[in-house]
Amino acid sequence: MIPISYYLFLSLALFSIGMIGVMTRRNIIIMLMCVELMLNSVNLLLVAFSKMHHAQNLGTDVGIDGQMLVLFIMVVAAAEVAIGLSIMILFYRKMYNVDVKSLNRLKH
Amino acid sequence: MNPEFWSLIGEKAALAGIMIGFALVVAMYSTWAERKVAAYIQDRRGPDRAGWGGLLQPLADGGKLFFKEEITPRHAEKFLFILGPTLAMILACMTGAVIPWSTGFEWGDRIIVPQIADINVGFLYILGVLSLGVYGIMLGSWASNNKWSLMGGLRAASQIISYELPMGIALITILMISGTLKLGGIVEQQMDGYWNIILQPIGFIIFLVCAFAETNRTPFDLPEAENELIGGYHSEYSSMKLGFFLFAEYINIFISSVIIATIYFGGYDIPFVNDAKLTESIGMNWMAVLHFLSLFIKACFFIFVFMWVRWTIPRFRYDQLMDLGWKKLLPLALANMLITGLVILWFNN
Amino acid sequence: MLLSLLILLPLIAGLCLTVIKNEKPLGFVGTAVSIYSLVYSIFLLFAQTPVDTTVLFPWFEIGGIKTNIALSLTGLGGTMVLLTNLVFALLFLYFFSIKKEYSNTFYGLLLIAYGGLNGVFLAQDLVLFYFFWEIVLIPIYFLIGIWGSKKTRISANTTFFLYTILGSMLMLGGIIYIGFQLKPESFLLEDVMKVTAPFGNLQTLAWLFLLAFAIKIPLFPLHSWQPAVYKTSPTPVTVVLSALMAKMGLFAVVNWYMNMFPFSCEMYDNLLYVVGFGLVYASLIALTSNNVKKIIAYSSIAHLALIFMSLFAKSQMGIQGSYFQMFSHGIVVVGLWLSVDYMQRRYKLTDIKSISGLATVDPAIAVFFTFFGLANVALPLTSSFIGEFMMLNALYSYNPILCIIGCSGVILSAAYTLRLSTAILFGERENVSKKVRKFPTTLYLIFGIISIIILVLGIYPSILFNLLEK
Amino acid sequence: MQTSFDYIPIVILFLLAAGFVIGTIVATHFLGPKRSTDEKLDNFESGIEQIGNARRPFSIKYYLVAILFVLFDVEVIFFYPYAVNFRELGWEGFAAVSTFIGLFLIMYIYVRKKGALDWEK
Amino acid sequence: MNIILTSALSGIIFMFAGFVLKDKRHLNLLAVLLFVAMIVSAVFQLQGCEILSGKYPNMIETDPYRVSFFILLSLVGIYYTLMNRYNFSKPGSKVSDYFALIFISFTGIAVLASFNNLLLMFLGIEILSIPLYALAGAAKHKMRSTEAAVKYFLMGSFSTGIMLMGIALIYGASGSFLMANITSYAFDFQSIYYLGWVMLVLSMCFKVSVAPMHFWAPDVYDGTPTVFSSYMITIVKGAGFMTFLTLMSSFKITSEIVADNYRYLLSFIIILTLILGNFSALKQKSVKRMLAYSSVVQAGFMMFALFQISEQSKYALLFYTVSYGIASIVLFYALTQVKKDSYKGFNGLGKKSPVLAFAVTIALLSLSGIPFTSGFLAKFMILSSAMEEPSNLILVVAALVLAVLSIYYYIKVIIAMYFRKGKGKSIKLSTLSSFLLILGTILTVALGVYPDLLKMLLNCLGSI
Structure with missing residues (x-):
């Protein structure tokens, strides 16, 4: 049994990578992928926690909902990706790039 | 645990090696068979120079591919250009990992089941690896920096993902019947009762059509439609890289056939025979061989069907292809699933 | 119930006038409403039926603290209501005769401010008081912004608005603190007093309120918005500002601040010096300034500072004097502003040097203006004299230095008022046509009334003291 | 332990397959002749000079199909857990999934009516 | 369940309405009808007539407060729909789709009005925000709109990630998504628990555009087509705060130190929001952008409700949302009527369209918090709900002083409308528009004079 803290640190590390990626990268696609990384690190953590809680209360339903949330996160992530990509295509077709530096029309 | 563990590893490695080799051989001879079938259908002879009936032709082809010059176009993205066919081939080899080839046989004091990985999500594994296959094509086509390739890649991608939906839904009905995601379980359930083809004719048809689309076979071979797109996604490829694309296609055909046989035609089940009694009379190992042969014969039949169709039905237009996938198969699959659910519940209660 | 009429009548009339199109001038509505209210309030005040002098309804409830619609027409509040009605009546009368070109919106907004002012003086509930306190500001803001003098109206107006809003916001913070930290039964004055009185350390709170009121009065360091606004605003607004809105601040100090924080009277000696300094400072500016409106504005600052000082002089006489002076200053200032407005209109008076020798051309205005000027200086027989005398007296017994400051203010006041009237009325005739022009009859009436009130109160102040006693 | 062990064979298979494929690629790299010319290294464009870059924006339909796939596929994922437990859940579960399929169908009809699935328009 | 079903059905109806109804007026009418249907169903739910009640006990519950909140948001929605009925076709021609997204x-x-489970809260927030990403980019031919959509989407999904991490950590510590269990769990993993809360709070700050996570808001609200930014600023923000409040009410304060830290965190957020929002709004030249910043400021005020979550603060938040909603809708409507978004665009509006100018004035006064408008009482209530704690006095006073700054930029609009001369023809409003503007004004003033109207309305809804 791998201790929960390993999962915790792994997923926090992944999460931080994603977060830093969103904040520092300039390519919108990569930012989107970093967001996905964040979501998936959460999925990992949720599954780990769910397993942990289940192991603590064997024979009950405890811990099931963690995995349920994972499924929901996947759906939501898909929906977000769908809308995000649509927006990005819209953007790309106007600007011919996907650089956040081009997002400067609303600056004052 | 250690010695046991390593021996298990060794066993699985051997199985994997055998499977890859077997798949390659089958794929090679599929090319030969393809040409023979084509010739037969078109009232020609087909290859007949190399070896008896041209049996050595595939080896000659393979050798040719091996020794050809390797060309990487100047504008290509080198790494991805190589990664494309590599990925396609690796994934093609990996699809078969969860297929139960036959019942177990005795080897010394242990029983070996000829199935590389009996994971409890076998179904999803197949779907997942199949859909990964599109990456190889996409990467290769994009990396070539050739307009035809790109077109071919795009077509391949949207075609494969479009047909994956009805395929997935068609498979769900099987799941409802069998209640397990393990392929082994599905086969066992069919051994006791009816084959799924009887319970799920519509699902079978959907799956078959989708399998054609997923393997980019005629009538859905638009990604490589040579009179429109030259060679489609592999226009720029040569040497063994081209070979890998071709091999991958044939391996995919083989594996698809095996999967169709497994899911809808009872897998390694021998029809009209009580397996348990037969096992008692001829022993486990012989039974395994019989089972394997049964599965292989079924698979060969479907490989033949693949070729048969290729030389019978003309190629679709792209919009027709998409219409078929999205507008016909998808609702059909959904309806099939609902009705199946209803019927099963009705009879259960 | 009847009291709310004093607020509602002008408010409703004002709202109606504001939205009516400008084709027909309807200024007479304002006149009618104000005269009616005046008569009505006099009736209420002197009829002495105690039933009618308080109103109490539950209003709404926030977090268990009730607010009420509580109005009361007693004491200083009653007097101030009388003053408000009087001033507005005079104002509307004046415009009825002199200037009719203002649009209905102008009168409407003025009436809204009127209702609000009445509300401020009547409200006995802290939240209600705050409501009216703010609502006065809005119409005044629009009046200055739309009808003020071209050049400065936006900047001066913005400063004025933000300054006063800042004060209000501080007060709001205080109200919230009192209401929801100290948790009185309701926001009624008596309940609020009960809660805040026993608490020792309420200095922050007291400061919040004091700042709000000081900005409105305005007291010395916070006065900077005032002269510019007085200069910019159209005369009726200036009248309202100086005669009534400044009194709002003082009234709030008396009615709310001193009641809620009785301890605070003891700790503001230093503050009073600052205010006193402001008094002298304002007077000196008035003395050196040439702009007529500016002189009157600064004189107003000085007088109000004196009133504020004597309020904190901790003697009954000082407080009474302040009350009296609040009323009297209101009346006198109306006279001053109206006569300045008259001269401005007819003789293009802007500067102290722009015209002179007016006395020979228009003796009537000369007489009235001189009289108002003298009243402003607090000459005996005028009402201001009673007030100032009492205040200085009280200041002397409290702190002689403050008294000296106050006296210097009075002396300086005499200086600049005399300088003003001398320069305008007497001397060589300049920029004034020789033709003698007829002084309008209505103005005789208006200035006459003002003068009579000043005189009567100067001779027989008990009328007002009796009112204040109630 | 047990479940994670199930996947080790797949890793082995992957390693074998990858080894084989990479080995072959490397081998053919050395085996084949190398006589590259300028024309040979150009992209094939039906015999004429290459015009422009191939990687340009292409028809929006492909994107649309991809996005629709992502959405529908994720919905299909939800059927799998249901299908596995389908007998235990009985009629109630069926009703719930029917609702879900109903929503799925509604989206499908919407997309179809919007013309997103019409390749030629 | 009623409200979820009816609103979802409304969305579906609108998806297909576009194929049937071609006339935009009919679409508007349909929207209003559906809003009414939603309100009716919500009232039934308040009465206890709930479809499928008890089927999902661990997921949803009927919380009278939040259902009432939902009703009020729907009412504001009706007002919004009617007010903007000609504006929906401005961003593009797909009006029915916009309505579908809104529904x-x-x-x-x-x-969000019925969750009692973090899982469902997450879903609710996503269902709420994903259509908004699309709405933000609705004006496809305008680069500004696309840019807003990109920004909104990126930042929104980023905050979703943070929120999920927070939820996961809380789940890890407490072993449940149920709000009730989270409040009363065995205290094993304290650090993880509080880390999760901080992340959750941060992401909620993001969703309601409060500093330090507000940076996206001005750009997005500015770039989004005005009709939709009006929706986002009013109704969506209100829903966000409703969620925030519900969420924080299950925050477990175990010790004095935690309570202090909670207060410091909130104070920090509020002060930062007010300062950044106000000072940025001051230097804007465009009214739309100014309003965007001012919405950040208003959100800062709304945060006061979180200090002491009680009946009072809940009601205060409700009141604030309604009054702020009405005022903002009027203002954004005015933005669509004037030619330019800048202050100059408002020049002389008092002459050009007295009704509009009057309504805008009252709306601005309401936002400034001047008495006799509902905005004042909203501020009063929300600040007073935070006043239980004596040390908040400084915070309250600071907020009020900063509110003076906000008045400065609000009155700049008034100055432009009344004190400056404008060019151009007068603006003609239809009778219904004028009526609605007047209605909004009357509502603002009525709520400002007699705030118990809202309470009476809620009581009525609860006791039919």
Whole structure:
């Protein structure tokens, strides 16, 4: 049994990578992928926690909902990706790039 | 645990090696068979120079591919250009990992089941690896920096993902019947009762059509439609890289056939025979061989069907292809699933 | 119930006038409403039926603290209501005769401010008081912004608005603190007093309120918005500002601040010096300034500072004097502003040097203006004299230095008022046509009334003291 | 332990397959002749000079199909857990999934009516 | 469940309405009808007539407060729809789709109004925000709109990630998504628990555009087509705060130190929001952008409700949302009527369209918090709810002083409308528009004079 803290640190590390990626990268696609990384690190953590809680209360339903949330996160992530990509295509077709530096029309 | 563990590893490695080799051989001879079938259908002879009936032709082809010059176009993205066919081939080899080839046989004091990985999500594994296959094509086509390739890649991608939906839904009905995601379980359930083809004719048809689309076979071979797109996604490829694309296609055909046989035609089940009694009379190992042969014969039949169709039905237009996938198969699959659910519940209660 | 009429009548009339199109001038509505209210309030005040002098309804409830619609027409509040009605009546009368070109919106907004002012003086509930306190500001803001003098109206107006809003916001913070930290039964004055009185350390709170009121009065360091606004605003607004809105601040100090924080009277000696300094400072500016409106504005600052000082002089006489002076200053200032407005209109008076020798051309205005000027200086027989005398007296017994400051203010006041009237009325005739022009009859009436009130109160102040006693 | 062990064979298979494929690629790299010319290294464009870059924006339909796939596929994922437990859940579960399929169908009809699935328009 | 079902059905109806109804007026009418249907169903739910009640006990519950909140948001929605009825076709021609998106996001609000489970809260927030990403980019031919959509989407999904991490950590510590269990769990993993809360609070700050996570808001509200930024600023923000409040009410304060830290965190957020929002709004030249910043400021005020979550603060938040909603809708409507978004665009509006100018004035006064408008009482209530704690006095006073700054930029609009001369023809409003503007004004003033009207309305809804 791998201790929960390993999962915790792994997923926090992944999460931080994603977060830093969103904040520092300039390519919108990569930012989107970093967001996905964040979501998936959460999925990992949720599954780990769910397993942990289940192991603590064997024979009950405890811990099931963690995995349920994972499924929901996947759906939501898909929906977000769908809308995000649509927006990005819209953007790309106007600007011919996907650089956040081009997002400067609303600056004052 | 250690010695046991390593021996298990060794066993699985051997199985994997055998499977890859077997798949390659089958794929090679599929090319030969393809040409023979084509010739037969078109009232020609087909290859007949190399070896008896041209049996050595595939080896000659393979050798040719091996020794050809390797060309990487100047504008290509080198790494991805190589990664494309590599990925396609690796994934093609990996699809078969969860297929139960036959019942177990005795080897010394242990029983070996000829199935590389009996994971409890076998179904999803197949779907997942199949859909990964599109990456190889996409990467290769994009990396070539050739307009035809790109077109071919795009077509391949949207075609494969479009047909994956009805395929997935068609498979769900099987799941409802069998209640397990393990392929082994599905086969066992069919051994006791009816084959799924009887319970799920519509699902079978959907799956078959989708399998054609997923393997980019005629009538859905638009990604490589040579009179429109030259060679489609592999226009720029040569040497063994081209070979890998071709091999991958044939391996995919083989594996698809095996999967169709497994899911809808009872897998390694021998029809009209009580397996348990037969096992008692001829022993486990012989039974395994019989089972394997049964599965292989079924698979060969479907490989033949693949070729048969290729030389019978003309190629679709792209919009027709998409219409078929999205507008016909998808609702059909959904309806099939609902009705199946209803019927099963009705009879259960 | 009847009291709310004093607020509602002008408010409703004002709202109606504001939205009516400008084709027909309807200024007479304002006149009618104000005269009616005046008569009505006099009736209420002197009829002495105690039933009618308080109103109490539950209003709404926030977090268990009730607010009420509580109005009361007693004491200083009653007097101030009388003053408000009087001033507005005079104002509307004046415009009825002199200037009719203002649009209905102008009168409407003025009436809204009127209702609000009445509300401020009547409200006995802290939240209600705050409501009216703010609502006065809005119409005044629009009046200055739309009808003020071209050049400065936006900047001066913005400063004025933000300054006063800042004060209000501080007060709001205080109200919230009192209401929801100290948790009185309701926001009624008596309940609020009960809660805040026993608490020792309420200095922050007291400061919040004091700042709000000081900005409105305005007291010395916070006065900077005032002269510019007085200069910019159209005369009726200036009248309202100086005669009534400044009194709002003082009234709030008396009615709310001193009641809620009785301890605070003891700790503001230093503050009073600052205010006193402001008094002298304002007077000196008035003395050196040439702009007529500016002189009157600064004189107003000085007088109000004196009133504020004597309020904190901790003697009954000082407080009474302040009350009296609040009323009297209101009346006198109306006279001053109206006569300045008259001269401005007819003789293009802007500067102290722009015209002179007016006395020979228009003796009537000369007489009235001189009289108002003298009243402003607090000459005996005028009402201001009673007030100032009492205040200085009280200041002397409290702190002689403050008294000296106050006296210097009075002396300086005499200086600049005399300088003003001398320069305008007497001397060589300049920029004034020789033709003698007829002084309008209505103005005789208006200035006459003002003068009579000043005189009567100067001779027989008990009328007002009796009112204040109630 | 047990479940994670199930996947080790797949890793082995992957390693074998990858080894084989990479080995072959490397081998053919050395085996084949190398006589590259300028024309040979150009992209094939039906015999004429290459015009422009191939990687340009292409028809929006492909994107649309991809996005629709992502959405529908994720919905299909939800059927799998249901299908596995389908007998235990009985009629109630069926009703719930029917609702879900109903929503799925509604989206499908919407997309179809919007013309997103019409390749030629 | 009623509200979730009806709002989802409304969304679906609108998806297909576009194929049937070609006339935009009919679409508007349909929207109003569906809003009414939603309100009716919500009232039934308040009465206890609930479809499928008890089927999902661990997921949703009927919280009278939040259902009432939902009703009020729907009412504001009706007002919004009617007010903007000609504006929906401005960003593009797909009016029915816009409505569908709006109603689907209302489904999110409905979910948020009935969750008692973090899982469902997450879903609700996503259902609420995903349609908004699309709405932000609705004006496809305008680069500004696309840019807003990109920004909104990126930042929104980023905050979703943070929120999920927070939820996961809380789940890890408490072993449940149920709000009730989270409040009363065995205290094993304290650090993880509080880390999760901080992340959750941060992401909620993001969703309601409060500093330090507000940076996206001005750009997005500015770039989004005005009709939709009006929706986002009013109704969506209200729903966000409703969620925030519900969420924080299950925050477990175990010790004095935690309570202090909670207060410091909130104070920090509020002060930062007010300062950044106000000072940025001051230097804007465009009214739309100014309003965007001012919405950040208003959100800062709304945060005061979180200090002491009680009946009072809940009601205060409700009141604030309604009054702020009405005022903002009027203002954004005015933005669509004037030619330019800048202050100059408002020049002389008092002459050009007295009704509009009057309504805008009252709306601005309401936002400034001047008495006799509902905005004042909203501020009063929300600040007073935070006043239980004596040390908040400084915070309250600071907020009020900063509110003076906000008045400065609000009155700049008034100055432009009344004190400056403008060019151009007068603006003609239809009778219904004028009526609605007047209605908004009357509502603002009525709520400002007699705030118990809202309470009476709620009581009525609860006791039919």
